[in-house]
């Protein structure tokens with residue numbers, strides 16, 4: 001089965017973040033208690049459990065054509081979000097493979113793991 005969105009690995013994200021954080025749309029779908037433990041700068045937090053609070057504003061807050069990268073802990077919840085964004089008309093959505101845990105392991109060991 002072909003997924004209707006791409007993925008990006010943590011090394012590629014790390015290379016791009018310094019120069020492209022402003023142009024990318026970065027979404028973290030983890031819960032606030034997880035974000036309090038570990039986070040990456042530039043990501044807007046839209047916890048999946050609070051879907052009812054943010055879903056209706058998705059088109060006000062984000063542009064459907066702009067490259068959008070979604071992150072969670074290991075990549076499962078973010079894949080669900082990617083799927084949903086595609087259903088909402090987003091055309092350039094990428095799932096961060098392995099989530100923030102992979103980022104902590106492979107890119108930045110100063111990020112706490114949980």
Ligand SMILES: O=S(=O)([O-])[S-]
Pocket residue numbers: 072073074075076077078099
């Ligand atoms: O964050 S996760 O859904 O991949 S465990």
